[in-house]
Amino acid sequence: MIKYGCQTIDQGDITAVLDVLESEFLTQGPVVHQFENKICAYTGSRYAVAVNSATSALHIACLALGLGDGDIAWTSPNTFVASANVALFCGASVDFVDIDPASYNICPRNLEHKLEKAALTNQLPKVLIAVHLAGQSCDMAAIKDLSRKYNFSIIEDASHAIGGEYNNTRIGSCAFSDITVFSFHPVKIITSAEGGMALTNDEQLAQRMQLFSNHGVTRNDQLFEQEVLGAWYYEQINLGYNYRMTELSAALGLSQSSKIDEFVTTRNVLASNYNIAFEETPLRLPFVNQNTKSSFHLYVTRLPTNTSQMQHRQFVDDLLAAGIGANLHYMPVYLQPYYRKLGFKKGYCQEAEAYAQTAISLPLHPRLSPQDQKHVVKVVCELLETFG
Numbered sequence: 001m002i003k004y005g006c007q008t009i010d011q012g013d014i015t016a017v018l019d020v021l022e023s024e025f026l027t028q029g030p031v032v033h034q035f036e037n038k039i040c041a042y043t044g045s046r047y048a049v050a051v052n053s054a055t056s057a058l059h060i061a062c063l064a065l066g067l068g069d070g071d072i073a074w075t076s077p078n079t080f081v082a083s084a085n086v087a088l089f090c091g092a093s094v095d096f097v098d099i100d101p102a103s104y105n106i107c108p109r110n111l112e113h114k115l116e117k118a119a120l121t122n123q124l125p126k127v128l129i130a131v132h133l134a135g136q137s138c139d140m141a142a143i144k145d146l147s148r149k150y151n152f153s154i155i156e157d158a159s160h161a162i163g164g165e166y167n168n169t170r171i172g173s174c175a176f177s178d179i180t181v182f183s184f185h186p187v188k189i190i191t192s193a194e195g196g197m198a199l200t201n202d203e204q205l206a207q208r209m210q211l212f213s214n215h216g217v218t219r220n221d222q223l224f225e226q227e228v229l230g231a232w233y234y235e236q237i238n239l240g241y242n243y244r245m246t247e248l249s250a251a252l253g254l255s256q257s258s259k260i261d262e263f264v265t266t267r268n269v270l271a272s273n274y275n276i277a278f279e280e281t282p283l284r285l286p287f288v289n290q291n292t293k294s295s296f297h298l299y300v301t302r303l304p305t306n307t308s309q310m311q312h313r314q315f316v317d318d319l320l321a322a323g324i325g326a327n328l329h330y331m332p333v334y335l336q337p338y339y340r341k342l343g344f345k346k347g348y349c350q351e352a353e354a355y356a357q358t359a360i361s362l363p364l365h366p367r368l369s370p371q372d373q374k375h376v377v378k379v380v381c382e383l384l385e386t387f388g
C-alpha cells in the first residue's frame with residue numbers, strides 16, 4: 001500500500017532518541033525546553049508549551065482563554081474531530097462555520113454573516129478555532145478584523161501547517177491569533193511520535209497553558225498563594241492535567257525540526273508534480289492563495305462537481321484496491337454520530353458537504369518515490385477514463 005502519509009525518520013533522529021534513553025531524564029528534562037525554544041525560534045513566537053498531543057494543546061489553549069460552561073466555540077466542519085471536541089471538554093458548546101469552496105478553509109464571509117446573526121441573539125463565540133486545512137493558512141487578516149469587532153479569541157489549529165507561511169510570516173508566529181497549535185503525530189509534517197505544541201506571544205496565556213498541562217502545579221514562587229514550607233514546596237493553584245511531553249518525544253521532535261523546510265519543499269515539489277500530471281484531467285486541483293505558502297500536509301483533489309456519492313466511494317475503493325492509500329479529509333465533523341446526537345443535521349454546511357462528496361487525498365509525504373507517484377498518477381488517470 002502506498003500510504004497517504006507517513007513519517008520520515010533518519011539516523012540522526014534515531015541517535016537523538018537513543019541518547020535520551022541513556023540520559024538522566026526520560027521526562028521533564030532539558031530536551032523538552034530545547035524543542036520549545038527551537039520552535040519559537042523557527043516561528044517567531046515568544047512562548048511555547050510542548051505537550052503530548054495537539055489535542056491536549058488545543059484543550060489547554062481553550063482553558064487558558066477561559067472557555068467554559070455556557071460559552072460557545074466555533075470551528076470549521078472540515079477538520080479532524082479534535083478541533084471541535086476540545087470545546088466540549090471545557091463544558092462549552094461548539095458550532096461550525098462553512099468553508100470557502102476554493103481554499104476549503106473557514107470562509108470569512110460566512111463567518112461574518114454568522115457573527116451578525118449571533119450578535120442579535122447573544123450567541124457570539126468566545127473562541128474561534130481556525131483550521132489550516134492541508135497546510136494552507138486561513139484568511140487570518142479577515143478573521144482577525146472580525147475578532148476585533150465581535151470580541152472573540154482566535155486559536156489556529158495548525159496541525160497540518162508547520163512550515164507554511166501567511167503574508168510572509170511563518171505559521172505559528174501568532175501575528176493574527178492568540179494561540180497556535182501544532183501536531184507532531186507521525187502523519188504530520190514533523191513527528192515526535194505523539195506530541196503537540198501551543199505557541200503564543202502572551203506571557204499570561206503561556207503561563208496558564210503551562211499550568212493546565214501539568215496538574216495546575218507550579219514551583220514559581222511568584223504564583224504561590226500560601227507560605228513556602230520548604231525547598232520541596234510546590235502549589236496546585238488550578239485544576240490541570242498530565243499532558244506533559246516525554247524527553248523521548250522531544251528528542252525526536254527536536255531532531256525532526258531541523259528538517260521542516262526540507263520536508264515542506266519536498267512536499268511542494270510532489271504536489272506540483274501531481275498538478276502538472278493532472279492538468280488535462282477533469283480533476284479539480286488544490287488552490288493555493290498568492291499570499292500563502294502551503295506546507296502541503298495533504299494533496300486534496302476533487303472529482304468533478306456532478307460526481308455522486310456512489311461514484312466517489314467507488315473511486316476511493318478502486319484506488320485502495322490498486323494499493324493506493326487514498327483518503328478523505330474530512331467528512332464534516334457534525335455528521336459524526338456523536339455530533340448528530342447533539343442535534344446537528346445533514347445540510348448544515350453545504351460547501352463542506354459538497355467538498356466531502358468529491359474530495360480525495362492522494363499519497364503525499366517526503367518518502368513517496370518518483371515511481372510510486374507515477375503509479376498513483378497512472379491509476380488515477382485510468383480510473384478517470386471510466387468516468388464518462
Ligand SMILES: *Cc1c(COP(=O)(O)O)cnc(C)c1O
Binds near residue numbers: 159
Ligand atoms: C492531527 C490533528 C489534530 C490532532 O492531533 P493529535 O496530535 O493527534 O492530537 C487536531 N486537528 C487537526 C486538524 C489534525 O489534523
